[in-house]
Amino acid sequence: MGPFPTAARQLKFLVVGIDYITKWVEVEALATITEKNIRSFIWRNIICRYGIPRVLISDNGKQFDNKPFSKAVIPVEVRLTTYRVENHDENKDDKTMRLHLDLVVKVRATTEQRLARYQNLMANHYNSKIKHKDFQVGDLVLRRVIRAARDAS
Missing domain, CATH: 3.30.420.10 (Ribonuclease H-like superfamily/Ribonuclease H)
Structure with missing residues (x-):
C-alpha cells in the first residue's frame, strides 16, 4: 500500500x-x-x-x-x-480437554461461592448502618415533605 x-x-x-x-x-x-x-x-x-x-x-x-x-x-x-502437527496425540488432547472442562466447573463453583460471600458481607455492612424499627398496623408515621413538591394552596 x-x-x-x-x-x-x-x-x-x-x-x-x-x-x-x-x-x-x-x-x-x-x-x-x-x-x-x-x-x-x-x-x-x-x-x-x-x-x-x-x-x-x-x-x-x-x-x-x-x-x-x-x-x-x-x-x-x-x-x-x-x-x-507431527507430535499431535488425540488421546492426550482429549484427556487435557476433559481436565480443563472439570477445572472450569470447579472454578465456576468457587466463583459463585465467593460472589455469595461478598454479597452477604455487603448486605451485612449495609444493614449494620440502618436502625431497625418495628411498626404495627395503625401506627402513625411522619413523612418529610419537600417544599417544591408541596401544593401551593
Missing part, C-alpha cells in the same frame, strides 16, 4: 499480510517495495511466526512476479509439517 507521507527512515510504503480466516493483520513499513523486502517480510512475519502457509494470495505486483520469489515460494508447495 502506498505511497504514504514519508516517515522516519524514509518509510512510505506498507506491506500487509492478512490471515484469511481470523482476519489477523501483519504490517510492516518499507522505504521501497522490492522482492527482497517482500521475501523478508513473508519469512519473518508469516513463516517464522505461523508456519508455512497453505496458500499465498497476492496482487501480482512486480515484486511477486519474478524468479527469485517463485523459488522462495516453491517450498510452500511441499507442505512440510510443523512440530505441532
